[in-house]
Amino acid sequence: MSALERFIRYAEIDTQSDPYSGTTPSTMKQFDLARLLVQELQEMGIEDAWLSETGYVYGHLPANTDAAVPTVGFIAHMDTAPDFSGTGVRPRVIENYDGKDIELAPGIVTKVENFPVLKEYAGETLVVTDGSTLLGADDKAGITAIMEALQYLLAHPEVKHGRIAVAFTPDEEIGEGTKFFDLERFGAAFAFTMDGGAIHMYADETFNAAAAKVVFHGFSIHPGSAKDRMINAAGLAVEFAGKLPQWMRPEHTAGHEGFIHLTHMSGNTEKAVLEYILRDHDTAKLEHQKEIMQSCAEQIRQVYGTGTVELTITDSYQNMRNILKDHPEISELALSAIREIGLEPEYEIVRGGTDGAQLTYRGLPCPNLGTGGGNMHGRYEYLVVGQLEKAVQLICTIIRRTAERA
């Protein structure tokens, strides 16, 4: 069985997660893939393959050397994004892609004009959708790469390696992929999430993140007799929003620039609520964003009264770079492995969070590697098969180099 065949088999299984279910896993159908993976791991010879009742799959490949090699781990997530349908995924393979627009279905076209990176994949084999679903390369390409790497190592005992830990998690797309992650059972010294895009990209930097909720309290009164008495909460919200620096919005920022993003608003004269997310790679700059929010709230209070604004700011997650910078050997390992498989590595600045960031803060250093997918979370998603195969090589190379360094 090839990596491509394996990927298609996983992609056809519907594993969409649901942010509103309140259960773990958020959808029972994620067990369909989880059970299959446990069965395949066991058939392969991973004897301790195990599925938790919360939908996490764990397994270990024992060391085949007596040297003191640290356990390295690889993690991928089983769910697909709630943003777009994952039911009835019918992957289509395009061999020797011509580098031009791809008609997924009549009238549904992946245009090179919108996704210019596609030109680079002329001559490659791609997997695309039929236009009615996402593909789920995010992150079934990651699962495929890990499974293929295990298969390769089991077939090639001459490649010496330490103990290898693998885990497949549910609900990453709804931000709960590490909620019940059992670090002790996983038992790795460090790990990699296989959940990125292009295969030469290495990501060890995420945002620092906070959420702000601003509640405005008005004084509602008949507008006909409101003079000098009414305080319109919805109006206060508009005033507050207008005070925030416009250049800090996501639509005006890129690279290392953080943002303040209004995600939700509701309100009337009596009460209004604004919800924001605050993001910056730099901890001090995130603190500065919080100060801006505080200062705008204070300005409203000074004009309309102390009880008119309640501002609550809560921290969400932190930049994993803050911790990973103290483990240069991990990035050195990953970057040298990317070079060994023939590519020039590039740092990716993740403008979001990753499961690895959460795990890093729980004590498991865990940067992110690419899998060859692109245009995630929608019908234009694709997978470059040659890059998926490189992801398998990348995992095997990291494993081999970890043993060589011991």
Ligand SMILES: [Zn+2]
């Ligand atoms: Zn993902």
